[in-house]
Amino acid sequence: MKYQCIAQDGKARAGLIETDHGVIETPVYMPVGTQGSVKAAQQRELIEMGAEIILGNTYHLYLRPGTDIIEQAGGLHRFMSWAKPILTDSGGFQVFSLTDLRKIEEGGVTFRSHHDGSLHTFTPENVVQIQRQFGSDIMMVFDECTPYPCEFKYAKDSNEMTVRWAERCKTMFEKSSPIYGHSQALFGIVQGSVYPEIREMSSRSLIEMEFDGYAIGGLAVGEPVEEMYRITEFTEKFLPANKPRYLMGIGLPENILESIDRGIDMFDCVIPTRNGRNGMLFTRNGTMNMRNARYKTDFTPVDAECDCYTCRTFTRSYLRHLFIAKEILALQLASIHNLTFFLWLAKEARKKIIEKRFKEWKATMLARLQASVFTEHQTSISQ
Amino acid sequence: MKYQCIAQDGKARAGLIETDHGVIETPVYMPVGTQGSVKAAQQRELIEMGAEIILGNTYHLYLRPGTDIIEQAGGLHRFMSWAKPILTDSGGFQVFSLTDLRKIEEGGVTFRSHHDGSLHTFTPENVVQIQRQFGSDIMMVFDECTPYPCEFKYAKDSNEMTVRWAERCKTMFEKSSPIYGHSQALFGIVQGSVYPEIREMSSRSLIEMEFDGYAIGGLAVGEPVEEMYRITEFTEKFLPANKPRYLMGIGLPENILESIDRGIDMFDCVIPTRNGRNGMLFTRNGTMNMRNARYKTDFTPVDAECDCYTCRTFTRSYLRHLFIAKEILALQLASIHNLTFFLWLAKEARKKIIEKRFKEWKATMLARLQASVFTEHQTSISQ
Numbered sequence: 126m127k128y129q130c131i132a133q134d135g136k137a138r139a140g141l142i143e144t145d146h147g148v149i150e151t152p153v154y155m156p157v158g159t160q161g162s163v164k165a166a167q168q169r170e171l172i173e174m175g176a177e178i179i180l181g182n183t184y185h186l187y188l189r190p191g192t193d194i195i196e197q198a199g200g201l202h203r204f205m206s207w208a209k210p211i212l213t214d215s216g217g218f219q220v221f222s223l224t225d226l227r228k229i230e231e232g233g234v235t236f237r238s239h240h241d242g243s244l245h246t247f248t249p250e251n252v253v254q255i256q257r258q259f260g261s262d263i264m265m266v267f268d269e270c271t272p273y274p275c276e277f278k279y280a281k282d283s284n285e286m287t288v289r290w291a292e293r294c295k296t297m298f299e300k301s302s303p304i305y306g307h308s309q310a311l312f313g314i315v316q317g318s319v320y321p322e323i324r325e326m327s328s329r330s331l332i333e334m335e336f337d338g339y340a341i342g343g344l345a346v347g348e349p350v351e352e353m354y355r356i357t358e359f360t361e362k363f364l365p366a367n368k369p370r371y372l373m374g375i376g377l378p379e380n381i382l383e384s385i386d387r388g389i390d391m392f393d394c395v396i397p398t399r400n401g402r403n404g405m406l407f408t409r410n411g412t413m414n415m416r417n418a419r420y421k422t423d424f425t426p427v428d429a430e431c432d433c434y435t436c437r438t439f440t441r442s443y444l445r446h447l448f449i450a451k452e453i454l455a456l457q458l459a460s461i462h463n464l465t466f467f468l469w470l471a472k473e474a475r476k477k478i479i480e481k482r483f484k485e486w487k488a489t490m491l492a493r494l495q496a497s498v499f500t501e502h503q504t505s506i507s508q
Numbered sequence: 509m510k511y512q513c514i515a516q517d518g519k520a521r522a523g524l525i526e527t528d529h530g531v532i533e534t535p536v537y538m539p540v541g542t543q544g545s546v547k548a549a550q551q552r553e554l555i556e557m558g559a560e561i562i563l564g565n566t567y568h569l570y571l572r573p574g575t576d577i578i579e580q581a582g583g584l585h586r587f588m589s590w591a592k593p594i595l596t597d598s599g600g601f602q603v604f605s606l607t608d609l610r611k612i613e614e615g616g617v618t619f620r621s622h623h624d625g626s627l628h629t630f631t632p633e634n635v636v637q638i639q640r641q642f643g644s645d646i647m648m649v650f651d652e653c654t655p656y657p658c659e660f661k662y663a664k665d666s667n668e669m670t671v672r673w674a675e676r677c678k679t680m681f682e683k684s685s686p687i688y689g690h691s692q693a694l695f696g697i698v699q700g701s702v703y704p705e706i707r708e709m710s711s712r713s714l715i716e717m718e719f720d721g722y723a724i725g726g727l728a729v730g731e732p733v734e735e736m737y738r739i740t741e742f743t744e745k746f747l748p749a750n751k752p753r754y755l756m757g758i759g760l761p762e763n764i765l766e767s768i769d770r771g772i773d774m775f776d777c778v779i780p781t782r783n784g785r786n787g788m789l790f791t792r793n794g795t796m797n798m799r800n801a802r803y804k805t806d807f808t809p810v811d812a813e814c815d816c817y818t819c820r821t822f823t824r825s826y827l828r829h830l831f832i833a834k835e836i837l838a839l840q841l842a843s844i845h846n847l848t849f850f851l852w853l854a855k856e857a858r859k860k861i862i863e864k865r866f867k868e869w870k871a872t873m874l875a876r877l878q879a880s881v882f883t884e885h886q887t888s889i890s891q
Contacts, residue, residue: 160835168821190825438589446543450545453547
């Protein structure tokens with residue numbers, strides 16, 4: 126994997142990540158395919174939308190269908206018929222947030238499956254091994270993602286263990302080889318909750334180990350958005366310019382724009398698909414609740430500036446009907462539109478960075494994104 | 509609407525139905541878009557699969573989104589962005605099967621909405637009017653669909669009313685005009701339960717009224733399949749050769765083949781989509797339960813002879829995973845495959861009729877369709 130920054134506007138960067146499955150233009154939004162499927166979206170549709178890389182979740186895929194089945198299929202790309210890059214997380218976040226029983230020790234984490242209660246252990250070593258078996262283009266180190274709020278002492282001790290785990294992941298990564306003939310990269314994850322001194326220590330330690338990229342983890346876990354921006358801004362200063370930076374699990378369109386402005390290159394978030402399935406559509410002019418009665422006879426597209434299949438083909442009136450009638454097509458069309466919008470947002474940011482007009486465009490977009498959310502809420506109340 | 513029979517092999521017919529939204533090649537399978545959406549399938553996918561006409565349900569669409577909204581949209585074609593032909597049923601079947609309270613009188617039927625309990629009335633006249641507002645290419649008369657079993661006396665009286673209703677529909681059809689500039693046809697529906705003499709009376713009365721096509725209704729409502737074939741065969745004898753024949757709500761692949769062999773041209777059924785969503789996939793070699801453990805590491809396509817997106821792209825192993833993991837993509841891929849299979853079956857029958865090889869092909873297909881269902885069931889039991 127190679128990263129190259131091709132343009133900068135303030136802190137905002139436009140770059141290229143080269144992988145054996147293709148080039149990723151950054152900033153990039155990465156659709157989330159938790160269980161080997163981006164919910165309600167087909168692989169060919171992801172290509173049509175312009176997705177350049179998707180995510181898979183190690184915890185979910187390890188439990189179901191199971192690492193052995195994915196390996197027998199010839200890796201995750203072949204299992205799910207996706208020929209472009211894949212990033213897999215390390216399972217750390219899910220182990221800490223989804224499982225009931227979990228025992229964290231220096232060696233690793235023992236946890237019970239949320240499906241059947243069966244006992245499993247993740248260690249820095251086997252998490253790298255599992256991702257080798259998946260064949261992801263970008264693998265993530267096994268980390269502890271601290272919750273919010275989190276006491277200083279806990280965050281510090283946890284991060285020290287996360288750093289030791291990162292080292293073990295790196296060692297395992299170097300000892301092992303790709304299985305499927307394409308190369309795999311390994312990213313480190315900066316932790317440290319909302320404490321700058323821990324974030325600094327975490328960054329410095331990881332950078333010494335020389336990862337292929339650096340993620341900022343442990344944010345968007347409930348802290349105020351200003352804290353998130355503050356920690357992102359602070360952490361970014363330590364990250365090397367010649368490696369991509371990935372802000373994990375972020376976020377709303379405005380969070381993505383603000384984070385790009387703070388030097389972040391990569392984003393993943395389930396918001397477009399999850400909120401889409403709940404009837405929330407993101408547009409250049411704010412969000413829409415598609416179930417709103419105001420769309421009953423609104424025969425305009427969801428977002429007139431959008432060129433996705435949904436906006437090219439269907440009206441708000443039809444989409445509202447599909448949501449009210451609980452048609453599966455509602456989930457499909459909402460996912461197509463929202464994913465297209467998030468992908469567009471990152472691609473458009475890239476263009477503006479290259480044109481050195483990012484700040485000005487960001488300000489315009491933020492104003493537009495805010496404006497009509499307010500209008501819709503007002504209208505809803507008066508109905 | 510024009511119908512032309514272009515080839516015949518025994519009773520089996522290959523024909524053309526010309527509508528203002530395009531030509532339909534018969535025999536034809538018509539995907540069912542109950543609420544203005546063929547479940548889990550996109551409009552562009554229906555085109556890709558080779559769908560030439562789809563169904564809409566008057567009862568459902570009248571209640572939701574409502575006839576007024578569809579008319580404001582410019583008709584059902586524009587409302588749902590479907591430029592090919594649409595057939596709408598008359599709501600009769602749903603009024604009799606879905607609603608709790610319903611009062612059948614000579615004038616029409618008063619019923620309560622299954623959504624909110626609100627009171628509504630369907631009459632032969634307003635059902636034609638509603639279908640004018642939908643703008644369907646083929647409209648159906650309002651009929652009473654008798655249940656099975658049904659006493660002779662009830663079936664006879666009911667059919668006499670259905671015939672009087674058909675006459676009122678025809679009168680209303682002639683008095684009214686298309687709203688959207690394209691022409692609309694009206695089909696009569698032969699009723700009479702499993703009683704040949706009523707079926708004959710029904711057919712003769714309707715034919716005198718000169719409809720654009722004739723449907724056989726009141727079958728596939730629980731009677732033995734031999735009864736269904738017997739009544740279809742009997743009724744067909746009375747139907748004019750220069751009009752299309754539509755066997756409503758049929759059926760399994762073998763039922764479709766047997767009915768084509770008895771002179772039927774048009775079919776609609778929710779089996780491909782409904783069973784597909786439950787994990788049942790239809791193939792040339794019988795049905796598969798995609799959740800079956802035998803497909804865990806089966807990296808072959810669902811049906812190697814099928815050229816649908818699902819079979820071109822994904823393995824049984826991946827599909828099984830999607831069903832087990834309850835991914836929406838499972839419903840989409842199963843619907844795409846099953847609809848493609850049913851559409852293929854009717855198109856292939858057409859080819860064989862033109863080649864005068866229908867009987868021979870039907871026998872081969874029936875043997876194949878049966879054979880491996882048995883194999884899978886055996887395997888399942890031994891697992």
